[in-house]
Amino acid sequence: MAELSNQLMALTVLAYLTAMVCYAGEYAFGKRSHIGRAASRQLVGAGASVPDEVPVAEPAAGKGELVGRVAVVLNLIGLALHLATTATRGIAAERMPWGNMYEYILSATLVGAAVWTGVLLRKPAVRHLGLFVSLILVVLLGAAALVAYTPVGPLVPALNSYWFVFHVSTIIISSGIFLLGAVPAAMFLIKDGWDAGRRGFPYTLGRRVGDAGSLERLTFRLHAFAFPLFTFGALIAGPLWAEASWGRYWGWDPKEVWAFISWIVYAAYLHARATPSVKRTTATWIAIIGFVTMLMNLFGVNLFFEGLHSYA
């Protein structure tokens, strides 16, 4: 079962990688106008197989459109494989697959990918973000497999607690959504720069991206959803468990320090977003800084610092 999980992992990365190539293909060949107009109808057609909906695609849009649809299908296959990887891993270990850094990244990216797919199916117009989402998925999963791989095993006694489920699941879900939220945030900044007339490298990516305002709203909604969840996971369930396990609810362990930093930065984002005098670009930059602190907590703290959260 453990080996099956490892093989599925390789297939997952492969599926996301080909999805990324297809998204990139659509990005390069597709015409923004066609995607915008036809994507919603196309996707309904692809999902529900309503025959009279399909021919809406004009022949000119064919190539890019087709590649884009293939990308979505590959993305769905990748998600299914990703789920299977995580599930077989859990079955192999006979517990929730959240016991070490490898499993943690596997689960957090699964949540991110699932939320992304949900958003994609409800709002097909966001498909152009797929390139960046799949890029992040491939990079994180690749890093998990190469840097953080740990053989299957039962939990160390310190993790053997029912708080494990509450603390780790909420942290995984919220980090997954925070990580995903960084994609519309970055695209908003790029699109905003493009709209302002900038034509340098990252801004050229904004040519085919959708409306800046809706990207910004999506950013806010993802963050506003993840923030209370993160608050519960990191600042309520975490301290409750720490009190039972280590005798104190808060001890400035490196992981705790960086969770505190991320929380402060995301709180600053929500405040900046709610203040009319602060520009939306400034607010979104704060969300990007939050993303960096989350990455630091995910990788940096485990690799650079020694602390009580070092189980991997």
Add this chain to the structure above:
Amino acid sequence: MTVVEDRPATADAPPPKRANPVWALLRNSWRQLTSMRTALILLFLLAVAAVPGSIFPQRGVNRENVSEYFTEHPKLAPVLDRFFAFDVYSSPWFAAIYLLLFTSLIGCVVPRLRDHFRALTTVPPDAPKRLDRLPHHVDGGRRPEEPAAAAAEIAKLLRRGRFRTRVRETADGWTVAAEKGFLKETGNLLFHFAMLAVLVGVGFGQWYGWHANRLLIAGEDQGFCNAVTQHDESVLGPRVDASDLPNFCLWMTDFSSTFQDNGIPKSFRANVQVNEDGGAYRQTSFSVNDPLRLDGANINLIGQGYAPVLRYTDRFGATQEKVVAFLPTDNMLTSEGVVQFPDVNIDPATNTRDPKLQMGFEGVFLPTGGADGSAKSKYPAEDNPVLYLAAYRGDLGLDSGKPGSVYALNRRQIQDGDLKKVSGERPYALRPGEKWTLDDGTTLEFVGTRRFATISIRHDPTQFLMLIGAVLGLAGLMLSLAVHRRRVWFRVVPAEGGSAIEAGGLPRTDYSGFGDEFAALTRHIKEGTP
């Protein structure tokens, strides 16, 4: 965190009086401090200020790592220490940031609390003259009733939707003003006041709390009672006196542990006898994640290891037995330690102690020694326990009065030649029950091992209140993010066959779902149309 609105003075208002400059400076500083921009900067500073605490070892987290840092960086460490790099979270500059932040917070939320009370008791304002100028507007159709009755009916429907409503009669008809979503601000204020409560809770917890560590070897002779003198290390809050500590005694009957084949631990449990307030001893146990909760103190299992029992028989035939904890140095519980016998080789005839004949043994204990004789344990359980020791004779240097480590011999004494190694180049291997005869005919017997547990004893009087504060804060946070404040107005004017209705809506906060809600609401009200 207040949004300051600058309203220009009206033209016919008298010129503003010149304020006292000191007062003006104070007022402006206060406004600056409580502005959103300052709050954001302070939040950022707090986040940045927390970073060094994860880079440098912290005294409050791990004292040993700090002293290690001092030995590794003898020049840099004292400089860093002057800037509180090893006490970041209790440093004046960290405190300055969060105190300013919380002052800014108080300056923001207290006036907002006042405003919110005012808003809760104020009726919704009357409809603007032109509803079609509002972001959401709909011509609501007709209703068969007279305008007054129609307005009352609309107000009833809105109240059922938990809107606050006010019906007003105007020159040409009736208006219904309705507002909803006050829970947003209530939740927001609740969140911020809960944060203040948590900060105060942390402060009181540090004043009135205390904590201590103790290494507890199994056996009734190794038990202890809760007192500062019997702790290995204890930290009492400024408002706690040593005599305030709860009265209990504890000894460990046994310690059980299981491991996976690769040496990763599976389970630990410490079985103990405990009495409280001088009562009878009772059997209980605790484990990782399952602390022993006594009245006024919680006991957590932090670490574990082996304590070899050694019996030394001196040249006069007198025997001494010691149990000494060896500290684990790796996951396989390779443990280092020292056993010292200062009061041996005392001549019974003269009853004097020869300071040159004190004995010290230093080495490692391996719960599972390998066949290759390496000084690394292969497995954390006792499958093939072996003790590798080197023997030293001479002055142990314990009488100098200087505090030394109890886990290593005094290096200075060895360097000065006052303490000499009397065993061979390679350490001597001892298995349980084996006896080692030294060059002077004295013997050291490895009797066996006992287990030890390191425990943390802690009391934090405010932690339950902190939990309540955090839960209330989370509830407030969710309300403030999920609820939206919005106003709707209906204008009802007489028309043929009843009354004509026009509706307008205004979301007071960024709320993308308002369009749908407004459409559903107006459709619902229109359903009364024939």
